[in-house]
Amino acid sequence: MSLIEKISIELGAQEPWPKDVKLFQPYEVEQILLPDNANCLAVQAFLKMCHLDYTVEPKPNAEAMSPTLKVPFIKAGRFVIAEVEGIVQFINGKGITLTEKLDSEQKTDLRAFMSLLHNVMEIAELYVCWVDQETYNEITSFRHGSVYPWPLNHIQNRSKRNQVIKKLSAMNWYKKTLEDVFEEVDKCCEALSTRLGDGHYFFEDGPTELDALVFGHLFTILTTPLPKNDLAEIIRKYPMLIALVERIEKQYFKKETEH
Amino acid sequence: MNVQDKFQLVVYDGDFHLPSLDVECLKSILYTTIAAVPVQVRVLNSVKQCAFHSAPSFVHKNLQFRTFNDAVLYLRTLNYNLDSKLTAKQSSECLAITNLVLSKLKPVLEFCYWLDQRNCEEFTNIWFMKALPFPFNFVHTRRFRERALDLIETLHPTETNLDCIKEHLQMTATDCLSHLSTRLGSSDYFYGSSPTSLDVVVYSYVAPLMKIPFPSNEFAGVLSMWPNLTSFVKRIDAAYFPNLPRGSKYLKLEEKPKTSDDEVSYVAILILTVSATSLALGFAFSRGFITSKFLR
Numbered sequence: 001m002s003l004i005e006k007i008s009i010e011l012g013a014q015e016p017w018p019k020d021v022k023l024f025q026p027y028e029v030e031q032i033l034l035p036d037n038a039n040c041l042a043v044q045a046f047l048k049m050c051h052l053d054y055t056v057e058p059k060p061n062a063e064a065m066s067p068t069l070k071v072p073f074i075k076a077g078r079f080v081i082a083e084v085e086g087i088v089q090f091i092n093g094k095g096i097t098l099t100e101k102l103d104s105e106q107k108t109d110l111r112a113f114m115s116l117l118h119n120v121m122e123i124a125e126l127y128v129c130w131v132d133q134e135t136y137n138e139i140t141s142f143r144h145g146s147v148y149p150w151p152l153n154h155i156q157n158r159s160k161r162n163q164v165i166k167k168l169s170a171m172n173w174y175k176k177t178l179e180d181v182f183e184e185v186d187k188c189c190e191a192l193s194t195r196l197g198d199g200h201y202f203f204e205d206g207p208t209e210l211d212a213l214v215f216g217h218l219f220t221i222l223t224t225p226l227p228k229n230d231l232a233e234i235i236r237k238y239p240m241l242i243a244l245v246e247r248i249e250k251q252y253f254k255k256e257t258e259h
Numbered sequence: 260m261n262v263q264d265k266f267q268l269v270v271y272d273g274d275f276h277l278p279s280l281d282v283e284c285l286k287s288i289l290y291t292t293i294a295a296v297p298v299q300v301r302v303l304n305s306v307k308q309c310a311f312h313s314a315p316s317f318v319h320k321n322l323q324f325r326t327f328n329d330a331v332l333y334l335r336t337l338n339y340n341l342d343s344k345l346t347a348k349q350s351s352e353c354l355a356i357t358n359l360v361l362s363k364l365k366p367v368l369e370f371c372y373w374l375d376q377r378n379c380e381e382f383t384n385i386w387f388m389k390a391l392p393f394p395f396n397f398v399h400t401r402r403f404r405e406r407a408l409d410l411i412e413t414l415h416p417t418e419t420n421l422d423c424i425k426e427h428l429q430m431t432a433t434d435c436l437s438h439l440s441t442r443l444g445s446s447d448y449f450y451g452s453s454p455t456s457l458d459v460v461v462y463s464y465v466a467p468l469m470k471i472p473f474p475s476n477e478f479a480g481v482l483s484m485w486p487n488l489t490s491f492v493k494r495i496d497a498a499y500f501p502n503l504p505r506g507s508k509y510l511k512l513e514e515k516p517k518t519s520d521d522e523v524s525y526v527a528i529l530i531l532t533v534s535a536t537s538l539a540l541g542f543a544f545s546r547g548f549i550t551s552k553f554l555r
Contacts, residue, residue: 069416108438112355119358167413170406172326191351 017094018077021054023047024062025072030146031060034224035125040072042084042216048252049207050096060147085114088209101205110210113195113202120188121217123173124181124231130164132178134227178228186234193238200247207248214241215248266291266298267318269308272390275470276496276505280386282368284315285463286327291317292499293454294339309395331456341455349450353457356442356449363435364464366414367428371468371478373407374421378473382510389509425477433481436465440485447494458495466492472507 025040026032032040047054054074059065066073066082073082074090081090091097099107129140144160145153168174173181192214201207202214218241221231235241268291270284278288278300291298303314316323317330324330334340342350372383387403388396415424439461448454449461468478469492482488496503543549 067417104441108442109352109355111434111438112352112359115362116355116358119362163413163416166409170410170413187354191354194347194351195355197348 015077015094017052017096019053021052021074021076022057023054023072023074024057024059024065026062027058027060027147031143033140033143034129034220034226035122036063036071037224038122038125038217038220039070039084040216041220042213043072043074043087045215045248045252046084046088046091046209046212049098049212050091052091052096084209084213098206098208102203102208106203109195110203110208113192113210114213116188116191117213117217120184123168123171124185125217125221126164127168127173127176127181128226128228128231130161131168131174132228136161138227182230182234185231189235189238189241193240196240196244198240201244211244211248215245218245219249266296268298268300269303269312269314269316269318270300271314272302272304272508273503274386274390274508275472276503277466277470278500278503280390280467280471281314282365282463282467283327285466286459287315287317287330289459289462289495289499290327290331290334290341290456293459294334294341296334296339304390304392306392306395309392341459344453345450345455353450353455356439357457357460359435359438360460360464363431366410367432367478368464368467369407369410370425370428371473371476373404374411375425375473375475376421377475379404381474382472386509429477429481432478436482436485436488440488443487443491445487454495462492462495
């Protein structure tokens with residue numbers, strides 16, 4: 001995995017950004033789940049921040065197509081690169097970067113907060129989608145199974161759920177209660193909100209991949225209706241974060257609908 | 260204060276100048292030492308201990324906390340808080356860097372302890388088998404190994420080649436350590452002159468890589484690239500664990516370097532040569548290819 005990634009970053013660096021870049025993701029309306037949607041949106045926001053063109057290609061089996069079995073992934077020319085960090089590295093390899101003005105200490109901050117989001121937000125979203133019985137029964141099982149015919153949908157749901165549970169127990173999250181999870185999310189949001197302060201973005205010089213990732217997660221949580229909307233309630237307690245999300249949405253995502 | 264009210268901490272035993280060989284235990288010991296919690300540290304080495312406790316577990320009155328995070332949350336309510344002096348911004352950064360360390364260095368340690376075949380067979384497994392009483396040593400080592408395997412499998416679902424995973428882990432570890440090193444700079448601790456929970460976490464993940472004599476430890480070499488991290492570990496050692504024994508308790512480390520497969524001793528070569536030559540000569544004599552007037 002690492003070798004292929006390294007090669008594609010090095011080889012890809014020589015080529016300009018191709019015209020027909022495709023971003024593969026599950027169907028947004030019927031199929032996609034909260035954590036996947038957050039990551040897909042984060043990558044879209046990042047590409048828009050870099051002013052790179054892409055087209056979204058919804059596929060029912062996007063997850064299985066991805067080289068790391070995680071969505072989203074992009075196909076740029078001859079290269080297929082998956083996941084937020086891989087895509088960011090690939091684009092940085094082409095000399096397009098949003099972090100050139102940051103000093104090394106700020107870069108540490110950036111990495112640290114990105115891993116905070118991966119480690120807390122994403123895991124919490126997985127927990128809510130797959131472990132919380134109510135959400136699983138009412139939302140997750142239908143959406144995840146929607147692309148498979150009967151009895152396969154049940155089998156697929158089950159195997160995916162076992163995978164997620166294995167991941168959560170490896171991270172010591174499976175034994176937590178829902179309240180513990182919400183508390184972790186609250187702590188995470190508080191940290192993000194304090195770090196953001198009154199600034200327009202996390203770093204003064206403009207948006208970075210961190211802003212893209214925060215936008216992806218928070219926007220998805222705010223706009224996805226769930227039987228338990230505690231996650232959204234938690235985020236609403238931090239007006240700074242809401243303002244950030246609205247700012248990014250207005251600047252990068254509203255333009256399309258105008259024309 | 261009677262016996263029941265005392266704080267107790269049950270941990271895996273330490274060795275090689277480390278208070279405990281298990282990372283979670285190491286965190287708990289260091290945190291309680293720095294926060295000056297009057298705690299009685301007990302080593303998990305008898306059947307009775309193993310039957311009633313898991314490590315690390317923090318016991319106070321009739322409450323028992325089985326993870327470092329729960330114990331810290333409880334200690335905070337009792338005003339043993341290392342992070343009380345941090346500003347809001349600092350503590351948010353502290354949380355973020357803690358997560359960075361957890362997500363990048365934890366897999367490296369789990370890999371080093373339990374998945375690297377040589378390390379596990381020649382060192383870690385033997386050590387824990389000796390440090391824990393029968394039959395719990397089998398249960399615990401097995402649990403450790405399964406946990407490590409689960410973690411690595413969930414992080415690298417498409418990769419089955421351990422060497423590739425190792426290379427990838429090495430890359431992320433290098434990345435993370437260089438970030439930590441820049442963040443630490445030349446100051447004593449991450450936030451000024453007194454340690455915080457971030458220092459506890461960083462120490463617990465860096466010190467084992469530095470101190471444990473793994474048979475194959477590529478990560479120790481990586482670590483020596485950042486002298487400020489090594490001196491950071493030594494600083495904490497000097498300040499909080501000055502009296503730890505340096506030697507190894509359970510393993511007799513081979514004093515003489517073990518001969519590896521491609522190094523053959525000269526005595527063996529000599530014996531083989533002599534016997535092969537005499538066999539050939541004997542054969543030649545018996546068949547009469549070589550004749551000698553003395554033998555005739």
